[in-house]
Amino acid sequence: MKNIYWQRLFDENTKHVKNVEKRSDMPGDLQLALDHRDEDVYGVFEADTLVGIALICPGEEAFISLYMMPEYRGRGIAGFVLKEWEEMLRQEGTTQIVTAYAKEFSGFMQKRGYQRQFSSAYMKYAGEQYEVDASPVRQYQDADYHTVQAFHAKAFHEMRLQVGDFPDSVQEQPSEEERQEWAATKEDRLVYVKDSRVVAYANVDGCELDGISVAPEQQGQGIGKQFAKCVCNYILDQGYSEISLFCVVGNKARRMYDQLGFKEVVVNEYGRKLLG
Numbered sequence: 001m002k003n004i005y006w007q008r009l010f011d012e013n014t015k016h017v018k019n020v021e022k023r024s025d026m027p028g029d030l031q032l033a034l035d036h037r038d039e040d041v042y043g044v045f046e047a048d049t050l051v052g053i054a055l056i057c058p059g060e061e062a063f064i065s066l067y068m069m070p071e072y073r074g075r076g077i078a079g080f081v082l083k084e085w086e087e088m089l090r091q092e093g094t095t096q097i098v099t100a101y102a103k104e105f106s107g108f109m110q111k112r113g114y115q116r117q118f119s120s121a122y123m124k125y126a127g128e129q130y131e132v133d134a135s136p137v138r139q140y141q142d143a144d145y146h147t148v149q150a151f152h153a154k155a156f157h158e159m160r161l162q163v164g165d166f167p168d169s170v171q172e173q174p175s176e177e178e179r180q181e182w183a184a185t186k187e188d189r190l191v192y193v194k195d196s197r198v199v200a201y202a203n204v205d206g207c208e209l210d211g212i213s214v215a216p217e218q219q220g221q222g223i224g225k226q227f228a229k230c231v232c233n234y235i236l237d238q239g240y241s242e243i244s245l246f247c248v249v250g251n252k253a254r255r256m257y258d259q260l261g262f263k264e265v266v267v268n269e270y271g272r273k274l275l276g
Contacts, residue, residue: 001076001077001080003045003046003047004044004045004046004077004080004081005044005045006042006043006044006045006054006081007042007043007045008039008040008041008042008043009041009042009043009053010037010038010039010041020034020050020053022034023067023070024266025067025102025104025266026053026067026102026266027055027065027067027100027101027102027122027266027268028100028120028121028122028244028246028265028266028268029055029063029065029100029122029246029268030053030054030055030065030067030100031122031265031266032122032208032244033055033065034053035207035244036206038055040055040056040057041053041054041055042054042055042056044066044068044077044081046072046077050069051068051069051072051077052066052067052068052069052072052077052078052081053066053067054066054067054081054085056085058089058092058094059094060093060094060095060096061094061095061096061097061098062089062094062096062097062098063097063098063099063100064082064085064097064098064099065099065100065101066078066081066082066099066101078108079108079112082112083112086273086275089275090275094275095274095275096272096273096274096275097114097272097273097275098117098270098271098272099114099270099271099272099273100120100268100269100270101268101269101271102266102268102269103119103267103268103269106269109269109271110271112273113273114271114272114273115271115272115273116269116270116271117165117166117269117270117271117272118163118165118166118248118249118269118270119165119248119249119267119268119269119270120246120247120248120249120267120268120270121246121247121248121249121254121264121265121266121267121268122244122245122246122264122265122266122267122268123244123245123246123247123257123262123263123264123265124242124243124244124245124262124263124265125232125242125243125260125261125262125263126241126242126243126263127261129232129233129236129237130229130230130232130233130260131229132226132229132230132233133226135230135233136192136193136194137190137191137192137193137227137230137231137234138190138191138193139186139187139189139190139191140182140186140189140190140191140201141186141191142179142182142183142186144191144198144201145174145179145182145183146174147197147198148191148198148201149172149174149178149179150174151199151201151213151214151215151216152201152211152213153171153172153173153174154171154216155213155214155216156172156211156213157169157170157171157172159248159251159252159253160248162250162251162252163248163249163250163251164250165248165250188203188204188205189201189202189203189204190202190204190230190231190234192214192223192226192227192230194218194223198215199214199215199218199223200212200213200214200215200218200223200224200227201213202227202228202231204231204234204235206240207235207238207240207242207243207244208243208244208245209228209231209232209235209243209244209245210245212224212227212228212231212253214227224253224256225256225259225260228256228257228260229260232260243262245257245262249267
């Protein structure tokens with residue numbers, strides 16, 4: 001397709017950034033990447049005109065999220081660049097691609113071989129710090145790994161089965177590779193301590209609350225909500241003015257996030273395609 005090309009949006013050529021406007025049908029992953037000025041955000045151009053934005057994260061399992069400006073849809077540009085990226089990633093060793101898209105684009109993605117996996121709500125909190133009691137929260141330590149990994153993996157496995165979109169879910173097992181990764185990023189991990197025992201865990205990524213879990217025997221006691229408040233305060237203490245998270249549609253934790261004042265920005269569907 002003539003005059004269509006793409007380049008990193010946040011490089012030395014930033015003149016187009018001012019034209020980027022986040023819209024209600026833009027995938028949450030792409031909105032968050034724009035907020036972070038992520039290096040994997042690309043502008044799609046026709047000649048010198050910005051016609052789309054994409055998040056392209058390479059790897060054996062790659063991630064793509066593409067947003068076309070409404071006035072440039074229906075011209076075959078999205079299908080063209082998606083096919084080009086798939087071939088580029090295949091040559092780099094990618095075996096499957098995960099993608100996020102607004103529900104109204106489900107038909108477009110399915111025609112191109114992407115099978116829906118699940119839906120997730122992108123949510124934000126932009127309020128004040130929460131009032132909490134004396135906080136029993138501390139930074140994660142390597143010695144916490146096996147305790148935390150066991151209940152965290154169990155909680156997310158049970159959530160996946162409960163929402164109904166992950167019938168083949170398998171509980172993740174501990175690994176030395178994961179343990180080393182968590183130790184290397186311990187400043188992004190927090191635990192909640194009760195009676196000298198670690199009973200809850202959270203992972204943060206900048207302004208994003210990336211995951212929170214409570215030991216099964218401690219659930220139903222308000223620990224999750226109290227811990228979530230503490231984690232949110234921790235994020236705000238880092239200088240962020242708002243907090244983001246993704247909540248799988250059907251996850252019972254959604255009620256807690258609503259109560260805490262998080263607002264839904266957009267609901268996305270996630271699909272997967274195996275590259276032959």
